[in-house]
Structures are given as C-alpha cells and as structure tokens.
Amino acid sequence: MTLPDPNRLIDELAEKIRPHFAPGTAMLGIHTGGVWVMDALAERLGGDIPRGELDIAFYRDDFSRIGLHPEAKPSSIPFEVEGRDILLVDDVLYTGRTIRAAMNLVFDYGRPASLKLAVLVDRGGRELPICAQYVGATLDLGRHIALLRDDGGRFDLMLKGETT
Amino acid sequence: MSANLQLTEDGRLRHLLTLEGLPQRILTQILDTAESFVSVGEREVKKVPLLRGKAVFNLFFENSTRTRTTFEIAAKRLSADVINLNIATSATNKGETLLDTVANLSAMQADMFVVRHASSGAPHLIARHVAPHISVVNAGDGRCAHPTQGLLDMYTIRHYKGGFHNLRVAIVGDVLHSRVARSQIHALTILGCPEVRVVAPRTLLPRDVESMGVHVHHKMATGIKDADVIIMLRLQNERMQGALLPSAGEYFKYWGLTEDKLKLARPDAIVMHPGPMNRGVEIDSGVADGKHSVILPQVTFGIAVRMAVMSMVAGSNT
Numbered sequence: 001m002t003l004p005d006p007n008r009l010i011d012e013l014a015e016k017i018r019p020h021f022a023p024g025t026a027m028l029g030i031h032t033g034g035v036w037v038m039d040a041l042a043e044r045l046g047g048d049i050p051r052g053e054l055d056i057a058f059y060r061d062d063f064s065r066i067g068l069h070p071e072a073k074p075s076s077i078p079f080e081v082e083g084r085d086i087l088l089v090d091d092v093l094y095t096g097r098t099i100r101a102a103m104n105l106v107f108d109y110g111r112p113a114s115l116k117l118a119v120l121v122d123r124g125g126r127e128l129p130i131c132a133q134y135v136g137a138t139l140d141l142g143r144h145i146a147l148l149r150d151d152g153g154r155f156d157l158m159l160k161g162e163t164t
Numbered sequence: 165m166s167a168n169l170q171l172t173e174d175g176r177l178r179h180l181l182t183l184e185g186l187p188q189r190i191l192t193q194i195l196d197t198a199e200s201f202v203s204v205g206e207r208e209v210k211k212v213p214l215l216r217g218k219a220v221f222n223l224f225f226e227n228s229t230r231t232r233t234t235f236e237i238a239a240k241r242l243s244a245d246v247i248n249l250n251i252a253t254s255a256t257n258k259g260e261t262l263l264d265t266v267a268n269l270s271a272m273q274a275d276m277f278v279v280r281h282a283s284s285g286a287p288h289l290i291a292r293h294v295a296p297h298i299s300v301v302n303a304g305d306g307r308c309a310h311p312t313q314g315l316l317d318m319y320t321i322r323h324y325k326g327g328f329h330n331l332r333v334a335i336v337g338d339v340l341h342s343r344v345a346r347s348q349i350h351a352l353t354i355l356g357c358p359e360v361r362v363v364a365p366r367t368l369l370p371r372d373v374e375s376m377g378v379h380v381h382h383k384m385a386t387g388i389k390d391a392d393v394i395i396m397l398r399l400q401n402e403r404m405q406g407a408l409l410p411s412a413g414e415y416f417k418y419w420g421l422t423e424d425k426l427k428l429a430r431p432d433a434i435v436m437h438p439g440p441m442n443r444g445v446e447i448d449s450g451v452a453d454g455k456h457s458v459i460l461p462q463v464t465f466g467i468a469v470r471m472a473v474m475s476m477v478a479g480s481n482t
Contacts, residue, residue: 055200057200058200058201058204058212058213058214058475059212059213063214063479066479067176067476067478067479067480067481068197068214068475068476068479070193071196072196072197072200073200074199074200074202074203075200075203076203081208082208104213107209108207108208108209108211108212109207109208109209110208
C-alpha cells in the first residue's frame with residue numbers, strides 16, 4: 001500500500017493552520033514525533049513561535065498495567081501557559097489517550113485560553129471523545145503507523161506490526 | 165523470585181534496599197527519571213497522577229525529619245496517599261514483632277513501605293515477607309545502607325559535575341557509623357568514578373574499608389587535595405560507644421572543613437553534607453553557607469530522586 005509523503009503533508013498541514021494561527025499562539029509538541037512535526041510546522045509558518053515539549057510518561061493511563069516508561073523525559077514549557085492560545089501537535093492520532101494525558105499535563109502548568117490539536121495522520125480508532133482541528137491526512141489502515149526522520153530532517157511514514 | 169531480591173525477573177526495580185549489586189543501568193535510569201521530576205517541582209501544580217489510589221506507609225522506627233518529610237512530599241507529589249507511622253508510640257512498644265506490624269499494615273491495603281530502622285537488614289526482612297504487589301524502600305537501616313540518600317548525592321554530583329568519569333571524590337569523617345557513606349561508595353563505584361577517597365581517623369573507619377575499593381587517607385590535607393567533590397559526614401555522637409574521639413573541639417581542629425582547608429581542593433569543588441549538620445564540629449559555618457556548598461540543593465533533589473524510586477518500584481509490580 002502506498003502511503004502519502006509526510007513532507008508534503010506537513011506543507012499542507014501548515015497551510016490549513018496558517019489562516020487561523022493568531023499572533024501569540026504557542027505550540028506544544030508531544031515526544032517524539034509530535035516535536036518533529038511541531039518544529040517543521042513552525043519553520044513553515046515562520047515568525048517567532050513560542051514552543052515547548054511534552055513527555056506524557058507521568059500521565060499515562062496504563063501505569064497500573066505496564067509501569068513507568070523507562071525513558072521518561074522532562075517536559076519543558078518555556079512560556080506562561082495561563083491565558084495563552086496553544087496548538088498541541090502530534091504525529092499520529094489514534095485512541096486519543098495520549099492527547100487526554102497531554103491535556104492534563106498542560107493544565108498542571110496553568111489554564112490556557114484555548115487548546116487546539118494538529119496531527120499529521122489521523123488513523124481512526126478513537127476510544128475517547130477527542131478530535132483534531134487540523135489533520136494532514138486521514139488514513140484508515142487498521143495498523144500502527146510511525147513517523148521517521150532522517151539526519152537531513154526528511155520525514156517518512158512506516159507501517160508497523162500486525163493488523164489491529 | 166530473581167536472584168537479586170531487588171529486581172523483577174525482567175530486570176526492573178522491585179524494591180530499593182541497597183545500592184550494592186545494582187546494575188549501572190538501574191542507577192542511571194533513576195537519575196534520569198529524577199531529572200524529569202525536578203521540572204515537575206518547578207511548576208504551578210507540583211503533582212503528577214502516577215500513584216493515584218496507592219497507599220504509601222512511612223514506617224520510621226528511628227527518628228528522622230528530613231528523610232521522612234522528603235519521602236512524604238515525594239509520595240504526595242505522585243498523588244499517593246501517605247500514612248506516617250510514629251512507631252515509637254505504637255504497637256512495637258507493646259511487644260508486637262516487626263513482621264506482625266507489617267502484616268497488619270498490609271491488611272490495611274498498603275502498596276508501599278518506606279522503612280527506617282536501627283537494625284541493619286530490617287527492610288530486607290520485610291521485603292522477603294510482603295505480598296507480591298507491595299514494594300519496600302529502605303530509608304536507612306542501621307549501619308548498612310541509605311540508598312536514596314546515596315542516589316540523591318549522585319544526582320547532585322552529576323548535576324554540578326556532568327558525570328563521574330574524571331572525578332576525585334573525598335568522603336570525610338565518621339565513615340564507621342555511616343550508612344550514607346556506604347551507599348555513596350557503592351554508587352560511585354557502580355557509576356564509574358575513578359577515585360573515591362575516605363578521609364578519617366583510624367578509629368572512625370570500618371576495618372574492611374579498603375575492600376570497598378576506596379583510597380584511605382588519615383590526613384585531611386592529603387585527603388581533600390585536588391578533590392572535585394567533598395562530602396562531609398556528620399559526627400554521629402548518638403552512635404558512639406566508648407571513647408573513639410577526644411572531644412568535638414579537637415575533632416573540628418583536625419577534621420572539620422574550614423575555608424583554609426577547602427583551598428586545598430580544586431577551585432570549582434563542591435561541598436556536600438547529608439545533614440543534619442553539626443556546625444563547628446565537622447564543618448565550619450562559613451563553608452556550609454559558602455559558594456562551594458550545595459547542601460540545600462541536595463535536599464531539593466532528594467524529593468525528585470525519591471519520586472523516581474517510588475514510581476519505578478510501584479510500576480514494577482504490574
């Protein structure tokens with residue numbers, strides 16, 4: 001099966017975001033793929049966009065089943081969350097549980113004026129009432145999909161594992 | 165059950181009883197995880213929901229303020245329910261055995277015991293007898309180990325020095341009675357520190373100290389010369405039996421860290437102390453409050469390190 005070119009998807013996603021991207025809006029990328037997409041989007045949108053990184057290891061809802069993720073990284077939000085418009089960015093949207101965790105994490109820093117979500121790929125399969133405002137592509141694959149980035153910053157999409 | 169009581173079969177941290185024999189990978193994972201928790205302490209809301217619904221029992225059979233408080237803060241920041249037991253006024257005084265006390269608390273749906281005990285090995289004994297879903301964290305046992313203190317000291321060293329591979333670390337003072345020193349020596353060795361010195365009069369060194377892989381110095385001047393890290397130990401008056409020392413004043417003269425002696429160390433040396441300090445006995449006030457001192461950051465880092473340990477052991481029982 002042919003997958004879309006993620007580099008082109010990021011271009012298109014940036015153009016979908018641009019008309020609604022108010023000055024002062026900040027971006028938060030979710031480790032690891034979400035941070036890559038955020039950086040690529042920020043480059044295309046231009047200007048000096050405040051950016052931060054979220055690691056949701058401490059907010060996962062499966063801790064009691066699988067324990068602590070062995071590579072929990074610090075979250076870093078180098079701007080004031082209180083009262084700010086924030087665009088949350090991730091690579092793949094699936095069950096919605098990661099986004100739930102990320103929202104709880106953001107609110108522990110303060111109360112944003114608004115939170116919106118941009119994802120490169122929406123692969124369906126939601127288990128929570130969450131949807132993205134900006135979507136690069138909707139792919140009904142029934143399989144896990146991963147975003148890869150090479151040393152030169154070029155992106156690739158890869159199907160993973162068995163049919164879910 | 166794994167050969168090492170502290171690890172699960174797939175190599176995760178199950179209990180934390182001593183640093184001796186733990187793989188470097190586990191120590192590094194604790195320090196890395198703690199680094200993530202440090203940023204949690206700087207936020208508006210200093211809590212994460214990891215241990216929501218879990219009950220952590222602080223079992224302190226021996227007095228402590230700083231350790232018990234930082235364990236309590238750590239557990240609360242992980243959203244656990246914390247129960248502090250003042251054992252001095254409890255059932256053990258009425259004759260209940262340690263294991264009966266633990267069995268009763270387990271029946272109250274405990275998920276974790278943080279144990280301090282004057283007898284070496286008490287936390288190990290408890291760990292061997294608890295139900296599979298319960299974890300034990302040693303908060304200091306006799307002269308044996310104080311692993312979370314050792315870890316927070318490693319965190320502090322890594323924070324200020326970037327690593328362990330080119331360091332000269334001097335541990336000065338009452339090594340004989342110090343479980344902290346023992347845990348520090350094990351941790352430094354595991355993490356690859358090339359030169360660990362113990363600096364003390366003969367009467368305050370354990371007989372087997374060389375076998376731990378340390379360099380022994382009986383003079384302050386040679387012991388702290390060119391050191392990158394100086395760890396001062398508390399003179400443990402309450403553990404002294406018989407006359408190991410002439411007097412506190414005499415001790416300060418020879419073994420107390422003063423500004424003058426500190427000049428022998430490297431100009432960027434850091435001075436650490438596990439607390440509580442005896443000012444004017446093992447450390448001069450000017451040094452304790454001076455620019456080389458990282459004694460208060462040690463306390464702050466202790467919370468993040470304890471959060472890391474508690475979340476790792478609690479997550480291993482899944």
